[in-house]
Amino acid sequence: MDLSKLADELRNFEGVTRKKEIKNVVNNFNFQEDYDFDIVVDFGDDAAIIGIDDENAVLLAADGIWGKLLEADPFWAGYCAVLVNANDIAAMGGKSIGMTNIIGIKDCDKGKDLLKGLKEGVSKFGIPVLGGHTHPDAQCNVLDISITGIVKRENVLRSDAAKTGDKIVFAYDLDGKIHEKFNLNWDTTSMKSKKYVRDQLKVLEIIGEEHLANACKDISNPGGLGTLGMLLEVSKKGAMVDVSKIPVPEDISLNHWLKMYPGSGFVFTAPENKTKELIEKLEFAGIESAVCGEVKNDKKFMITDGTEKTMFFDFDKEYICGC
Amino acid sequence: MDLSKLADELRNFEGVTRKKEIKNVVNNFNFQEDYDFDIVVDFGDDAAIIGIDDENAVLLAADGIWGKLLEADPFWAGYCAVLVNANDIAAMGGKSIGMTNIIGIKDCDKGKDLLKGLKEGVSKFGIPVLGGHTHPDAQCNVLDISITGIVKRENVLRSDAAKTGDKIVFAYDLDGKIHEKFNLNWDTTSMKSKKYVRDQLKVLEIIGEEHLANACKDISNPGGLGTLGMLLEVSKKGAMVDVSKIPVPEDISLNHWLKMYPGSGFVFTAPENKTKELIEKLEFAGIESAVCGEVKNDKKFMITDGTEKTMFFDFDKEYICGC
Numbered sequence: 001m002d003l004s005k006l007a008d009e010l011r012n013f014e015g016v017t018r019k020k021e022i023k024n025v026v027n028n029f030n031f032q033e034d035y036d037f038d039i040v041v042d043f044g045d046d047a048a049i050i051g052i053d054d055e056n057a058v059l060l061a062a063d064g065i066w067g068k069l070l071e072a073d074p075f076w077a078g079y080c081a082v083l084v085n086a087n088d089i090a091a092m093g094g095k096s097i098g099m100t101n102i103i104g105i106k107d108c109d110k111g112k113d114l115l116k117g118l119k120e121g122v123s124k125f126g127i128p129v130l131g132g133h134t135h136p137d138a139q140c141n142v143l144d145i146s147i148t149g150i151v152k153r154e155n156v157l158r159s160d161a162a163k164t165g166d167k168i169v170f171a172y173d174l175d176g177k178i179h180e181k182f183n184l185n186w187d188t189t190s191m192k193s194k195k196y197v198r199d200q201l202k203v204l205e206i207i208g209e210e211h212l213a214n215a216c217k218d219i220s221n222p223g224g225l226g227t228l229g230m231l232l233e234v235s236k237k238g239a240m241v242d243v244s245k246i247p248v249p250e251d252i253s254l255n256h257w258l259k260m261y262p263g264s265g266f267v268f269t270a271p272e273n274k275t276k277e278l279i280e281k282l283e284f285a286g287i288e289s290a291v292c293g294e295v296k297n298d299k300k301f302m303i304t305d306g307t308e309k310t311m312f313f314d315f316d317k318e319y320i321c322g323c
Numbered sequence: 324m325d326l327s328k329l330a331d332e333l334r335n336f337e338g339v340t341r342k343k344e345i346k347n348v349v350n351n352f353n354f355q356e357d358y359d360f361d362i363v364v365d366f367g368d369d370a371a372i373i374g375i376d377d378e379n380a381v382l383l384a385a386d387g388i389w390g391k392l393l394e395a396d397p398f399w400a401g402y403c404a405v406l407v408n409a410n411d412i413a414a415m416g417g418k419s420i421g422m423t424n425i426i427g428i429k430d431c432d433k434g435k436d437l438l439k440g441l442k443e444g445v446s447k448f449g450i451p452v453l454g455g456h457t458h459p460d461a462q463c464n465v466l467d468i469s470i471t472g473i474v475k476r477e478n479v480l481r482s483d484a485a486k487t488g489d490k491i492v493f494a495y496d497l498d499g500k501i502h503e504k505f506n507l508n509w510d511t512t513s514m515k516s517k518k519y520v521r522d523q524l525k526v527l528e529i530i531g532e533e534h535l536a537n538a539c540k541d542i543s544n545p546g547g548l549g550t551l552g553m554l555l556e557v558s559k560k561g562a563m564v565d566v567s568k569i570p571v572p573e574d575i576s577l578n579h580w581l582k583m584y585p586g587s588g589f590v591f592t593a594p595e596n597k598t599k600e601l602i603e604k605l606e607f608a609g610i611e612s613a614v615c616g617e618v619k620n621d622k623k624f625m626i627t628d629g630t631e632k633t634m635f636f637d638f639d640k641e642y643i644c645g646c
Contacts (some may be wrong), residue, residue: 028438
């Protein structure tokens with residue numbers, strides 16, 4: 001394995017480098033006022049966490065789907081809009097309440113396919129669209145979805161809570177296929193039953209309730225290592241990860257796999273004595289999981305293939321999202 | 324007054340006619356499953372209402388700002404994105420928890436102005452942006468905001484709860500100015516203090532808590548009568564409204580005024596014995612209010628100038644949004 005090449009490739013992968021923009025945007029929204037609600041986490045996690053009373057917190061997330069994906073396959077774009085938001089709430093240990101959408105339709109045929117895909121996503125994941133706004137006369141085709149969820153405050157799975165010494169667990173549904181039009185999309189849900197995919201989301205709620213992990217993040221555009229990088233960055237930690245231990249589907253190279261956006265993929269950090277139960281729960285839901293490394297107290301994110309080692313991100317000197 | 328001309332003009336006003344598209348979109352999202360939460364209202368109100376326990380409901384709304392407004396004055400577009408969402412939650416008697424935004428930036432200067440306006444809106448109304456998504460490489464400039472709020476279930480102000488015999492109260496902050504670039508925007512907030520505009524939102528919470536109205540809706544793009552029309556449509560009622568009683572700023576014609584999107588404008592239906600207290604509360608917050616008509620049991624929305632009468636919408640034969 002050419003470990004340096006892997007590290008270079010992933011560091012310069014657009015899914016990772018695009019996250020740098022977040023810092024500039026987030027700086028605009030620094031909210032310092034006295035407020036009626038307890039803003040536990042705003043940016044930098046899969047969803048914002050707002051305490052509404054002593055016991056409960058509301059989760060807020062938003063994702064925009066468009067550009068290439070929307071032009072090339074509007075049905076799949078509509079479907080994925082639901083998928084990615086459902087995963088954002090699940091990754092917090094939360095239960096989805098509902099979505100709102102904003103649709104801009106320039107091209108009517110694409111608009112119809114987009115709505116069909118959205119409808120299929122709602123039906124598959126069982127999360128309703130409850131409101132929104134439609135622009136029938138848009139300058140470009142746009143689909144933006146926001147989702148609201150709820151979670152018990154004590155059960156929330158945060159990104160920024162990794163602890164030194166935690167084991168790092170990569171968890172992926174490996175039973176899937178590369179999407180025919182987007183070779184970075186690992187589709188594991190379109191061919192499975194409603195019950196199956198909903199149970200995969202539900203298992204994250206159970207992991208939160210049973211306190212089986214200290215930190216968790218949904219693997220998305222930055223891929224497996226990029227997503228872990230963001231988790232480590234907001235946790236102010238480093239790590240050593242043995243990439244040869246990461247679950248990978250047959251016939252896909254590790255370099256490609258680590259850039260893929262999986263239908264159901266999460267990275268956890270958990271105390272060593274919890275990892276057995278954590279992995280059992282995930283694998284019962286069809287999500288293959290393995291301990292692949294450990295959280296370190298310094299801010300160096302190192303990777304190894306079992307023999308060589310290389311620096312992936314040095315958070316003393318650089319950042320992924322800067323949150 | 325040429326009452327027929329007024330009715331014709333408003334019926335064919337784009338702010339009203341565009342609402343017809345809602346029906347086609349909403350039909351896609353009919354959600355019939357057993358669900359963990361109690362979906363009290365989805366489409367057709369200022370916000371969706373979802374019961375999360377016996378006592379509390381979450382409110383979800385979304386608005387997209389773009390096209391002409393965003394191109395012509397991105398700062399104002401960013402500011403208004405906060406304003407319209409804040410009003411959506413207020414009109415439900417709710418308290419805003421936070422917003423998520425999705426920003427698409429094609430033109431960098433416009434993007435900066437848009438962010439400045441958004442920041443100004445957050446600072447003015449005191450509602451934080453807690454998450455979102457930014458596309459730095461968009462095909463067009465887009466700003467979509469979603470908002471989540473909370474309300475006691477028993478205090479919620481719905482659109483669909485107007486009762487036969489209710490008095491119709493139009494309520495507007497008349498102290499403002501026509502926006503220099505958009506003659507349908509009645510700006511009443513940019514020149515006022517944070518406390519003043521926040522108190523105007525807060526008064527709607529109090530109206531809900533004190534059960535001073537049966538129905539309420541935020542006056543938005545369809546203008547005063549168009550907004551009341553949507554409220555009557557979802558309530559399955561008709562009305563007789565004396566347009567000469569609607570509060571209007573000096574130097575603005577009634578025909579123009581009834582197409583305007585006000586900074587702080589609401590229409591209520593309330594039992595006769597509550598209207599005095601309702602109007603006092605609103606006027607204490609600087610929102611001029613008047614009884615202008617009555618809710619009727621048929622589905623005919625009639626208007627009068629005190630002498631003549633004409634049909635505005637006959638909901639037995641036609642619809643505005645079809646929800």
